[in-house]
Amino acid sequence: MKIIAVTACPTGIAHTYMAAATLSSVGREMGHDVKVETQGAMGIENELRPAEISAADLVIFAADIAIENEARFNGKRVLHVPIREVLKDARKVLTRI
């Protein structure tokens, strides 16, 4: 599966990146193709391109705050999860899909 995700947390210096690292590595272990955009204190990094968005089978918002440029994902299937769920058990989050 092609999975894309956006992570964001209020302070943007720890959980955004911990969630991104977790989603990528667990996703890959489960055989998915994963790309994660981070929206932290350094701004948007590893930004998802329009082609990647349109090709994705699933979008995950692992966020505790509003996502920037959310309109990019209009019409996509989006799974909203709190960051702590990802950190607690990413495998469980990814098997829900």
Add this chain to the structure above:
Amino acid sequence: MALALSFRCPLAGGLHARPASRLLALCASLDADIEWRNLRTGRAADIRSPLALLSTDTLFDDPCEIVVGGADAVAARDRISRFLASEAVGATSDPDPRRPAGPQPSPGLPPMVEDAGLWGLCGRPAAAGLAYGRLRSLPPAFSSAEPPAGVVPVDSGPAGQAPDFDRVVAEARRRLDADDDGATGVARDILGVRRDLLSDDGLLTALRRALTEDGGAAGAIGHVFETYRRDLAGMRNELVRDREHDLRDLHRLLLDVVCPRRGGGGAGGHRGRPVIFAADVTPGEVLVLARTGIAALLLGRAGATSHSVVLARALGIPVITGCDCAALAARDGLPVVVDADQGVVIDATHGAARRYRFLEGAVRSEQRLAAPFAASDGPVMFPAVAANLVLPSLPEDERAALAETSAAFRNGAGAIGLVRTESMLLAAGSLPDEDRQTALYTGVVAAAAGRPVTFRTFDIGGDKIPASLPRAPEANPVLGLRGVAFYRRHEQILRTQLRALLRAGEAGPIAIMIPMVRDPSDMVWVRRVLEEERKTLAERGIAAPGPCPLGMMLEVPSAVLMAAHFCPVADFFSIGTNDLAQYLLAIDRGHPLLAADLKGPHPALLRLLDQAVREIRRQGRPVSMCGDLASDSAVLPLMAGLGLDAISVDPAALADIRAQLASLDRDRCRGLLEKALSCPDAGAVRALLATVPVRRRRPVVATDCVSLDCDWRTRAEVIKGMAGRLWLAGRVGGRHDLEALLWRRERHYSTGLGFGIAVPHARSPLVLHSTISIARLRRPVDWGAIDGAPVDIVIMLTAGMTAPEDDHLKLFSRLARNLVDAGFRGRLRACRDRQTILELIGQALAGPEPQGVS
């Protein structure tokens, strides 16, 4: 013939008790009749009656008039106008002793107290300190000026005899003097106000009438004071309204004299040192409480500038104001912890409160041992920091000056960079003789215990003129006979002082500095006089001490511009920014509207200083700064950029200035100065100061960021402890505010990420140097982690907000990514000492992203 002087009141706090006292002292020796009229309130007063002066309710900028008549009218008018100029807003360089010490109040109870669910109460911090004791209300006999029950009033005695008025007043004065004995500095000033009030003609007349004519002395005294107090209560000037306390003190004192109390009026019955609470206290009560020994003072109404609070602060008593006294009264007798830095009172019956006191005490004592700047891991401090000192205006205040000298060294001063000597000359009216001066100077040199002391010879002339000296009137005294020009016409004053200084030099190393030098020939002349006086001493059989460095103030623009020419004749230089800026920018430093502009800093001043400092250093002479700019932390990076050898600052600013200097980067400060030199005006320089980074770069993780074997027992204790350590390392500005921020994040949801690891974090301008702190706990604590497991490894990420600190965010994100990797966590847990932890973190920050997770 009557003379009038019209002006707008230039006194920052209006005409309150202290300026009123000074006016009284100033005019005491004159015969003139002097009246102060406030045109706004329409009230007028004799200038020798402090109470009447207060009742003119004069605020800053009120239109006023002084009308002078009688023999000394001209002298009186001149004296008053000079006084007003010297006291004007911005003219005094004294630090404001009424400024509350310590941080601003933090909203709410400390997280550790809230977390433990303890009862606590918040007020406004007024005098810093940490204390413990049982809550006690002020005894009723204390809080009321009425005679306590059981006292037999004198007037009900045999034959209804009235007490002898003069005896009553004399006894009251004697008791006030006894109170004042041993008081120094601000405390002395404040207590002196009561003595002045008791000399007030209006008050004395009313009291005399009351005591001799009315039926009952106690009631009559009460009536007089009630009238005055009602009058003051209606004043708009807050500082004047505060004097109601001093009247209450006097009232009780007179009652005590007239109707002696049985059993005395001390804070009797207190066992241990209690925490006293009261709606309000008078300075006299503070004094009695301090003698009986109290742990802290909690007040309901008093403001941070009231005399009672200032006095308590001077006596080292922690004070919190704005307390809910009803809530305290409901808990009378409860043991409490008082953190007056934070303005909180905490129920101490719970173990968490005792832990709070223990942890707070630990941070404070560690800070005293090694102030934040000492923990820096960079090059030694530049420039060196010395303290400014003002010799007391009255010989009796000598002890205060000596205490201040010792305090300056305790706060980290390397030397006394400037001793102002002229105040004694201006107050005494006549020149203290050589022996008297020698004793005073020797006291300071001895207190400095071998560290160098630089004395500046009398800086007189301009607005500072000794009353005893005949002087031709000058239309523009600031541009008239000052410094050396003055000495050349009053040589004996200089000669006497130089002899006294040379003699004091036997007690330790001293340097002599000459003010207002205009030409190199001035220094040649002073040096010749110095050598002549050394010979005079030798002829008198007084061993002339070794060579004594003779330096000069750089404060006349032409001399600063010509600095190179002074290097052959001056051993050292010290920049006096106050006069230099006034002369350079054509702004009167006493002007109520313009003086603030002198704080600039104007690029012209910076250019002049930069050129002079380069020139002087090229010739190998030391150059320092002792003016107000050196004590102004806002412009400190610019002063550091000048490359001075030392700065000498107000003792009150010493600790802050040292801490800030320790965080500055020399090259960055120089870069900032270069930019400032090409700015068009002061506003542009200020804009640069706000944006250009000047702090030293410090590694994001270092040995002082790793704590092993920490004995913290709850999440709240860990966060408090780690914030405290970061502050001790000089990496964050406010530890309590940081603690609150970290908690705000924890309340969102726990940062315990499982596997016994927590990652508390915050991003704030409070953070001076972005830091990764690591703490390993002796006992795991509950962190509300996602897997419910207790935490024993805490990795705290604190990020700053300035542009250069942003670079560290990348490192933080890399570490965060590593922390979700099971392999990394395993290696971290296996580390046994600081060094291996640092190495592991270093690898994680430098290496590639981890691959495996959980």
